[in-house]
Amino acid sequence: MPLTRRAVEYFVVATAAFGLACYVWIYSHTPYSPIRSDGYSYYVYLPSWFIYRDLTLENLARDWYGGAYPPFTAIRRLSSTGRWLNPHPIGVAVLTSPFFVAADLLSRWSNMPRDGFSTYYHHGAGLAALAYLAAGLAALRRLLSRHFSDDVVLATLVCVTWGTNVFHYGVFDGTFSHVYSFCLVCVWLLAIDEWWTRPALTRSLALGAVAGLIVLVRHADVIYLVLLPAYGVASMRDLAARPGELWDRRLPLAASALAAATVVAPQLLLYRRITAAWLVSPYTEVAGFTLQSPHWFGVLFSTQKGLFFWSPLLLMAVLGAIVGGGWSRRFVAAGAAIFAAQTAFAATWSDWQFGASYGHRAFTDGVGLAGVFIAAAFDWMQPRLPAIRRTIGGAVALLVALSVVQMLQYWTGNLPQADTTWAQYRESFLRFR
Numbered sequence: 001m002p003l004t005r006r007a008v009e010y011f012v013v014a015t016a017a018f019g020l021a022c023y024v025w026i027y028s029h030t031p032y033s034p035i036r037s038d039g040y041s042y043y044v045y046l047p048s049w050f051i052y053r054d055l056t057l058e059n060l061a062r063d064w065y066g067g068a069y070p071p072f073t074a075i076r077r078l079s080s081t082g083r084w085l086n087p088h089p090i091g092v093a094v095l096t097s098p099f100f101v102a103a104d105l106l107s108r109w110s111n112m113p114r115d116g117f118s119t120y121y122h123h124g125a126g127l128a129a130l131a132y133l134a135a136g137l138a139a140l141r142r143l144l145s146r147h148f149s150d151d152v153v154l155a156t157l158v159c160v161t162w163g164t165n166v167f168h169y170g171v172f173d174g175t176f177s178h179v180y181s182f183c184l185v186c187v188w189l190l191a192i193d194e195w196w197t198r199p200a201l202t203r204s205l206a207l208g209a210v211a212g213l214i215v216l217v218r219h220a221d222v223i224y225l226v227l228l229p230a231y232g233v234a235s236m237r238d239l240a241a242r243p244g245e246l247w248d249r250r251l252p253l254a255a256s257a258l259a260a261a262t263v264v265a266p267q268l269l270l271y272r273r274i275t276a277a278w279l280v281s282p283y284t285e286v287a288g289f290t291l292q293s294p295h296w297f298g299v300l301f302s303t304q305k306g307l308f309f310w311s312p313l314l315l316m317a318v319l320g321a322i323v324g325g326g327w328s329r330r331f332v333a334a335g336a337a338i339f340a341a342q343t344a345f346a347a348t349w350s351d352w353q354f355g356a357s358y359g360h361r362a363f364t365d366g367v368g369l370a371g372v373f374i375a376a377a378f379d380w381m382q383p384r385l386p387a388i389r390r391t392i393g394g395a396v397a398l399l400v401a402l403s404v405v406q407m408l409q410y411w412t413g414n415l416p417q418a419d420t421t422w423a424q425y426r427e428s429f430l431r432f433r
Contacts, residue, residue, distance in 0.1 A: 023127065126175065139187045155375075188227065212260035319377045323380045331369065
């Protein structure tokens with residue numbers, strides 16, 4: 001078996017093993033615990049459901065905090081109904097639930113406190129993220145391997161994993177939603193590619209379930225659903241033909257819609273119980289949009305959280321969307337629309353940096369889609385002059401190394417968690433105190 005083929009096949013396993021080693025180092029050498037910050041609000045449903053037998057979050061608040069959640073959770077009691085509204089939806093908790101059950105069984109077996117927050121629960125939640133990171137990379141590898149050479153697939157997987165903040169959210173900030181969304185978007189891309197080839201009933205139901213989970217994990221990621229109807233639309237002719245093609249597949253689409261609605265229904269029922277409304281904006285009174293003063297440059301290029309400043313390798317995706325040919329063109333129109341929508345959302349959000357994070361986490365969910373265009377860029381490079389390939393390949397290797405070093409700096413507190421100035425960046429560049 002050629003070395004590159006072997007590297008592609010074992011990439012996910014090797015990444016998971018290295019991720020586990022990093023996880024052990026992080027939580028034995030830093031003061032952090034896996035369940036923290038936003039991760040707490042995503043996770044808190046699980047102990048409330050399984051241990052306190054309570055859908056309202058009331059019993060846990062009373063038992064742990066004397067009746068009111070701490071401000072950092074952003075869980076607030078509504079004056080209209082008197083019930084607790086969590087700004088974060090239930091999707092991460094649903095996906096993490098098997099790991100929670102395993103942690104609960106281990107806690108029973110070892111006589112550890114069955115309170116939802118003792119050692120096994122923390123690490124069950126943390127290691128769940130690593131599992132979903134591996135699953136997302138496996139789905140992306142399968143998708144890319146259908147359309148690109150082993151060399152291109154391997155280079156793309158390295159860039160996606162180490163040249164962005166995806167690995168960080170699978171290991172360090174694993175209880176946040178982003179690695180789960182990354183995984184689901186990768187699976188969504190794979191499912192779309194298969195569904196447009198043959199829209200069998202089982203595929204249609206699976207497609208709908210994945211779509212529902214994408215929305216359930218992070219409501220704003222509904223924008224990724226446009227990938228289904230826009231798949232393959234690369235010209236005005238394609239656009240004109242698409243309504244008829246979708247109509248021909250109306251029954252599989254109906255099955256997908258039913259599956260998606262079934263997955264999302266528990267969240268809607270929960271909102272109805274808490275707020276007396278089916279559709280709500282859970283961030284109301286917590287955060288909102290500042291349409292009058294968008295931070296376009298800050299979101300994309302600044303030292304604060306600029307997407308291309310902290311993950312410059314994503315410029316390869318821009319290149320691939322422009323010069324790539326063949327299969328990758330099927331995602332260009334939808335990908336451009338999604339990127340524009342995500343940028344507008346982040347730039348006009350009241351906390352446009354999205355709090356503490358390595359890089360800009362608003363874009364982490366869609367890195368799998370960027371991977372398609374990164375692969376297209378590498379594929380475009382292959383027949384070029386060796387000097388061009390070596391130059392770009394060397395630049396890519398340096399940018400991957402820079403991303404890894406800066407991730408380690410963030411883990412060890414050598415980079416600010418937010419509001420990084422140019423002076424601070426220069427002072428800390430490649431330095432460990």
